[in-house]
Amino acid sequence: MKWCRGQSRRVTAFVGLVVGLVAAPGCSRQVGVEGHVEEPFPKKLSGWHLFTASSPVLAPNVGVVPYDLNTPLFSDYADKYRFVWMPAGTAAEYREDGPLEFPFGTVLAKTFAFPRDGGGPEKLIETRLLVHAKTGWVSLPYVWDENERDATLQLVPDPVAAKFTDTSGQAHDFTYVIPNANECHQCHENQKVLLPIGPKARNLNKDYAYADGIENQLAHWARVGYLRGLPEPGARPRAARWGDAGSPVADRARAYLDNNCAHCHQPGGQAGYTGVDFRWTQTDGAHMGLCKAPNSAGEVGGLRYDLVPGHPEKSILIYRLESTAPKVSMPALGRDVVHAEGVKLLRDWIAAMTGGC
Amino acid sequence: MKRGGLWCGVAGLVVVLEMAGCTRAPLDFQKTLQERLIAAKPGDVIDLPEGKFHLDRTMSLTVNGVTIRGRGMNKTVLSFAGQKTGAQGMLVKADDFLIEDVGIEDTAGDALTVQGGNNITIRRVRAEWTRGPNEANGPYGIYPVECKNLLLEDSVAKGAADAGIYVGQSENVVIRRNRAELNVDGYEIENSENVDAYDNVATHNTGGIGVFNLPNLPRQGGKHVRVFHNQMVDNNTPNFAPKSLGPIHYLPTGTGIYLMAIRDVEVFNNKTTGNNTVNVYIINYNTGVDETSLRDTASSPITQQVFAARDKRFYPFVQSVYLHDNDISGGGQSPDVRVDGVKMLAEALGGKLPDILYDGVVDKAWGKKGQNTGQVCLQRNGEAGFLNFDVAGEMKHPVKDVKVYDCALPALEVVSIPQIADSGPAGGR
Numbered sequence: 001m002k003w004c005r006g007q008s009r010r011v012t013a014f015v016g017l018v019v020g021l022v023a024a025p026g027c028s029r030q031v032g033v034e035g036h037v038e039e040p041f042p043k044k045l046s047g048w049h050l051f052t053a054s055s056p057v058l059a060p061n062v063g064v065v066p067y068d069l070n071t072p073l074f075s076d077y078a079d080k081y082r083f084v085w086m087p088a089g090t091a092a093e094y095r096e097d098g099p100l101e102f103p104f105g106t107v108l109a110k111t112f113a114f115p116r117d118g119g120g121p122e123k124l125i126e127t128r129l130l131v132h133a134k135t136g137w138v139s140l141p142y143v144w145d146e147n148e149r150d151a152t153l154q155l156v157p158d159p160v161a162a163k164f165t166d167t168s169g170q171a172h173d174f175t176y177v178i179p180n181a182n183e184c185h186q187c188h189e190n191q192k193v194l195l196p197i198g199p200k201a202r203n204l205n206k207d208y209a210y211a212d213g214i215e216n217q218l219a220h221w222a223r224v225g226y227l228r229g230l231p232e233p234g235a236r237p238r239a240a241r242w243g244d245a246g247s248p249v250a251d252r253a254r255a256y257l258d259n260n261c262a263h264c265h266q267p268g269g270q271a272g273y274t275g276v277d278f279r280w281t282q283t284d285g286a287h288m289g290l291c292k293a294p295n296s297a298g299e300v301g302g303l304r305y306d307l308v309p310g311h312p313e314k315s316i317l318i319y320r321l322e323s324t325a326p327k328v329s330m331p332a333l334g335r336d337v338v339h340a341e342g343v344k345l346l347r348d349w350i351a352a353m354t355g356g357c
Numbered sequence: 358m359k360r361g362g363l364w365c366g367v368a369g370l371v372v373v374l375e376m377a378g379c380t381r382a383p384l385d386f387q388k389t390l391q392e393r394l395i396a397a398k399p400g401d402v403i404d405l406p407e408g409k410f411h412l413d414r415t416m417s418l419t420v421n422g423v424t425i426r427g428r429g430m431n432k433t434v435l436s437f438a439g440q441k442t443g444a445q446g447m448l449v450k451a452d453d454f455l456i457e458d459v460g461i462e463d464t465a466g467d468a469l470t471v472q473g474g475n476n477i478t479i480r481r482v483r484a485e486w487t488r489g490p491n492e493a494n495g496p497y498g499i500y501p502v503e504c505k506n507l508l509l510e511d512s513v514a515k516g517a518a519d520a521g522i523y524v525g526q527s528e529n530v531v532i533r534r535n536r537a538e539l540n541v542d543g544y545e546i547e548n549s550e551n552v553d554a555y556d557n558v559a560t561h562n563t564g565g566i567g568v569f570n571l572p573n574l575p576r577q578g579g580k581h582v583r584v585f586h587n588q589m590v591d592n593n594t595p596n597f598a599p600k601s602l603g604p605i606h607y608l609p610t611g612t613g614i615y616l617m618a619i620r621d622v623e624v625f626n627n628k629t630t631g632n633n634t635v636n637v638y639i640i641n642y643n644t645g646v647d648e649t650s651l652r653d654t655a656s657s658p659i660t661q662q663v664f665a666a667r668d669k670r671f672y673p674f675v676q677s678v679y680l681h682d683n684d685i686s687g688g689g690q691s692p693d694v695r696v697d698g699v700k701m702l703a704e705a706l707g708g709k710l711p712d713i714l715y716d717g718v719v720d721k722a723w724g725k726k727g728q729n730t731g732q733v734c735l736q737r738n739g740e741a742g743f744l745n746f747d748v749a750g751e752m753k754h755p756v757k758d759v760k761v762y763d764c765a766l767p768a769l770e771v772v773s774i775p776q777i778a779d780s781g782p783a784g785g786r
Binding site: 158 | 384388391392394395396414417418419440441442443444465466573574575600601
């Protein structure tokens with residue numbers, strides 16, 4: 001409240017940091033987003049001014065655009081709220097494959113929240129920022145304070161107890177592990193370069209219900225000046241939505257693998273040495289694990305091949321997705337519970353394959 | 358220990374050093390250590406206090422120029438028993454890294470991994486699985502890979518389900534005065550170039566020391582390895598590597614030292630005794646990793662297809678090996694007949710095997726330059742028994758007379774790394 005009266009950016013940033021409030025109810029004057037491209041980064045999420053309120057939902061500041069993905073990474077049933085902000089006058093360059101080419105200063109903010117038993121607003125857990133800084137992309141994990149009014153930069157966050165019932169009525173009770181600043185690299189790094197994973201053209205190519213109406217996300221980004229070089233609608237790739245019963249199972253399974261596995265399982269990725277490449281552009285069955293024995297250490301439950309046509313129960317892929325044990329489970333990071341629905345999709349996909357090994 | 362409770366009350370607020378003797382609030386130690394590793398600046402020394410600390414998550418470091426220093430490999434103990442997140446105990450991707458006087462126990466996967474670093478020193482580190490040999494142990498104890506200028510000394514590895522001390526895809530390496538016991542392989546020197554391994558002990562492993570090249574790895578063409586003044590004694594612990602770890606599952610129990618698909622190797626002044634299958638095993642890749650082990654473990658026709666492009670870089674032959682002045686005796690008394698090739702050989706030879714086995718496989722491209730085109734030279738190895746078991750000729754023309762291989766090769770050069778001026782005596786003659 002007090003900081004609303006601040007006149008200069010510097011003063012407002014300082015007061016915001018000390019008071020540590022995100023919400024500014026009743027404010028008539030708004031403070032713009034504060035970009036940072038080098039250390040020191042704000043210790044509090046509020047220091048960025050990305051949001052004007054954290055409850056009942058995250059309210060984005062001017063210029064902060066919400067987005068979601070056709071097929072996201074599964075993260076322990078957490079709901080995720082994604083926002084992008086770019087400095088005034090800058091825009092991302094369109095890329096057909098891989099993440100869009102974001103300008104310096106870009107902030108990608110992904111907030112993780114769990115449903116609260118008994119209803120009410122979701123419980124905010126963490127907000128991960130990927131910032132395109134002078135030295136390249138930087139990962140900054142902010143953990144929401146107990147009162148959920150602001151979040152604090154923590155290089156090594158503590159695990160969080162998660163207990164909730166999801167929309168299908170399934171009860172969950174587990175320890176949610178927030179990756180530390182180093183662990184961010186495990187997924188986001190390719191050939192020692194940190195990169196965003198989600199915001200690829202094919203994954204962004206969907207409608208979004210903006211405050212002022214429904215619009216295709218790529219078209220919206222282009223319209224508000226956040227995207228350059230967007231081709232005609234017919235030339236834009238589109239990933240299947242993994243839960244869309246109207247799309248072919250194979251398309252959905254490939255989209256799922258592309259967004260849950262391929263950040264490591266591709267040439268140059270952390271698991272590039274395995275020879276398994278789960279990018280949706282891969283067309284060679286052997287590189288997708290079809291009848292391929294693993295060439296590296298890891299528990300495989302006595303199974304022989306990554307993927308056996310017609311036999312999900314004989315496929316190492318399924319075995320490892322159905323496990324939560326440290327040496328077995330995949331993805332190796334950020335999954336503490338089994339994604340039953342995702343596994344079912346991949347089981348259906350493998351079961352429908354013909355042929356043998 | 359009794360004072361632990363007092364210290365623990367403020368553990369979250371104090372630095373690592375002040376947590377000495379603290380056994381409660383164990384994860385505060387973990388959090389503080391990881392924070393310091395992330396916030397470290399080049400030149401920082403992170404002192405670890407005496408005590409046994411429980412961790413359940415991989416500790417990672419990506420900052421160059423950091424030293425981690427404990428109070429002794431049995432005094433500062435990082436125990437990862439029941440590890441929940443990550444496979445490694447410690448994962449380092451940084452240059453100019455030094456770690457010393459730390460024990461790392463019971464990790465889910467490898468105890469200490471150092472990946473892609475230049476100027477790495479690992480000194481007086483103990484990597485151990487405290488329950489002893491078990492197929493569920495992590496594969497590697499100390500695991501530097503893709504490193505340059507590496508010193509690995511005075512360390513101990515026990516219980517690894519693959520190799521206790523491993524050096525892979527690295528160059529300019531000195532491995533000295535270490536001890537490996539109760540692992541499947543004591544030491545593995547894999548796809549590496551310019552390596553000196555001396556004054557090491559390997560005992561009660563499945564195999565003592567392996568020096569070899571494997572296909573399907575980014576770095577190929579390992580060579581120039583000197584193995585001297587080591588003891589490879591009584592490595593007869595039954596192989597406990599699970600199939601999922603690959604062909605290591607078929608390493609014969611009772612192997613002293615094996616040289617596979619490697620060139621320019623000098624092995625001298627070692628004591629290699631009492632290894633029940635064979636004291637010295639000199640082989641082509643296809644002899645060591647045969648059809649069964651390929652089919653059964655880490656490979657398949659499809660896997661080879663995936664890596665076909667890389668496989669072309671792989672050279673499976675062993676050549677230019679100079680084995681001299683070693684104390685080799687008492688090997689092959691109880692060969693591991695679990696392995697088909699060993700069983701066949703043992704049956705043909707009446708149940709026991711000679712000290713030195715060479716498969717005699719040569720590259721036809723070398724032409725016919727007499728009987729020893731592979732330049733395998735054996736001199737002054739005591740009364741060690743010998744057999745070239747002629748794998749290529751289906752064992753029809755075995756050679757028992759070691760004098761056929763009585764030749765010398767020029768001594769390989771001493772490996773020098775910035776950490777030490779030179780690496781001991783030159784071999785050869």
